[in-house]
Amino acid sequence: MSLFSRILTAAAALAIVAPLALTAMPSNAQSDTPAGDFMGYPVTEYMDVSLLEGADIEKGHDVYNRVGICLSCHGWNGDGMGKNPRSEGDAAKLRESLLDTQGFIDIISCGIPGTPMPYHNNQAYKDGDVCYGMTAADFDAADMPRKGKSIRPADIINLVAYLQTHVQGAGETTLAQCQDYYGDSASKVCAGLE
C-alpha cells in the first residue's frame, strides 16, 4: 500500500471509530472529565487518544526541540520555516497539518521517502515490519528514505501528543508565543508579529 493510501485508510478508520467510541461511553462515566478531554486539552477530530495513552506532553516538546531537532526544519513553532538547508523555509507547516494520530506516528517513524522528511524509528526499512511493509531495497536512489535522529517509539508518542495539543490547529503564531519562547532575545526575533 502506498504511503498516502495508508494515511487515508487510517483517517477513514478514525472517522468511523471516533463517534462510536463517544456514544459507547456510559453516561455516568468520569463525569468530572468532559468527554473529549486529553490531559486538560480538548480532543480534536484528528486525535485518537487510545494511541496517545500515557503520553508525556512536556517530554514531547523536548523531543521536538532537542532529540528529534524537528525545529531545524519545521521551525520552533511548527510553521515550516526552519533554516535547515535541506528544506530551508519550506518544510511542512505542522500548525496546519490535517494528519490524524496514526498519520503523525507513521510519518515521524518512517519519514516521507523522496522528500527531505527523514525517518526517526531506527528499525525503519530494515525488515518490512515498521514501515508499510517496505525495506530500503524497495527504493531507487532518488527516493531513498533519509535517516533523521533516532527517537524511541515511546518518545514518538510523546512527540505526537505535544504536536496534537500545542501545534496542530494552533493558527498564526502570536507575539506572546514568540516572547514566551525567545525570552530575552524576543524583541528582535519577534519584531514582525503583532
Ligand code: HEC
Ligand atoms: C531535514 C528537514 C526535516 C526534519 C529534520 C524534519 N522534517 Fe518533517 N518534513 C520536512 C519536509 C520538507 C516535509 C514535507 C515533505 C513533503 O511532503 O514534501 C516534512 C513533513 C512532515 C510531516 C507531514 C505533515 C503533513 O501534514 O503532511 C510531519 C508530521 C513532520 N514532517 C514532522 C516532523 C517531526 C515531528 C520532526 C522531528 C522528529 C521532523 N518532521 C523532522 C522536513 C523535515
